[in-house]
Amino acid sequence: MLQQKAGMNRTETEFAGLLVALKAAGEDVDAALQRLLPVPSGLQGRVQEAMRYAVLAGGKRLRPFLVMQSAGLFGVEPERAVRAAAAIEAVHTYSLVHDDLPCMDNDDLRRGRPTTHRAFDESTAVLAGDALLTIAFDILAGTETHSSGEVRARLVSELARAGGTLGMIGGQMIDIEAPAHVFAVDDVILLQRLKTGALFEFCCVAGPILAEAGVEHQNRLRDYARDFGLVFQITDDLLDVLSTTEKTGKAVGKDAEHGKATLVSLQGVDAARAQAKELALRAADTVANYGSGAALLQALPLYLLNREN
Secondary structure, X not given: OHHHHHOOOOOHHHHHHHHHHHHHHHHHHHHHHHHHOOOOOOOOHHHHHHHHHHHOOOOOOHHHHHHHHHHHOOOOOHHHHHHHHHHHHHHHHHHHHHHOOOOOOOOXXXXXXXXXXXXXXXXXXXXXXXXXXXXXXXXXXOOOOOOOHHHHHHHHHHHHHHHOOOOXXXXXXXXXXXXXXXXXXXXXHHHHHHHHHHHHHHHHHHHHHHOOOOHHHHHHHHHHHHHHXXXXXXXXXXXXXXXXXXXXXXXXXXXXXXXXXXXXXXXXXXXXXXHHHHHHHHHHHHOHHHHHHHHHHHHHHHHHOOOOO
């Protein structure tokens, strides 16, 4: 039913509402981050300035959008949702700052401008990333995020797992080890689900956690996030092969240069695109039971199929 509708050609008009909502979510989370991040002052002001430089550099804000949309399904108060959204954006940005370091990917560009270690220096970038990770948990632990200490603890625990060795950091370690191994498709999927997908899972379960909704809602939205995360990663890998630095705002061709296997390199462009489409349709179907309130969550993975940056 939904699969047939989703398989139809989608026009720019059909995605107009999604783009407006993405922009609004980005503005809301940026305003929250402006309030929540420390204002540069004193002898520690340089690292505080670097934090702001990194996190307020723009970007798609997909993770905050997912938090706010998942929360919206259950009528969560917007202020609570936007605080959780700000926390995940701080963690995501910390990961980017550290990914770009000379000891990791050694990138010079991020979001169309110099990476944090290029704009400041390597030591300051390390500390800025550390500080962004730390402040995320401070935000989640605040009573403004939720009146229930149990809910706040569940959010903190969920984010800690998503960002740790069983999530993003574990995936990053696999990624570092990848050039020394011959990876099959299942290995690449595991890497991507940990490195990229784990934070998406947090975003999608944050809504039902904030709403104190049943575990079945968390499980359903986690399933959505897993498919969505693979769609995001496959389309990101396609951009690395097919796009340009001018369009993406970052270096391209890195995976091939470093000898890293991706679903694109293992399966080919056409097969990877077909898999991304199948996953996008399945993700949309997963949240169909929520009705019109999930329309933007259904549209987002389909929109990613045509992303250019």
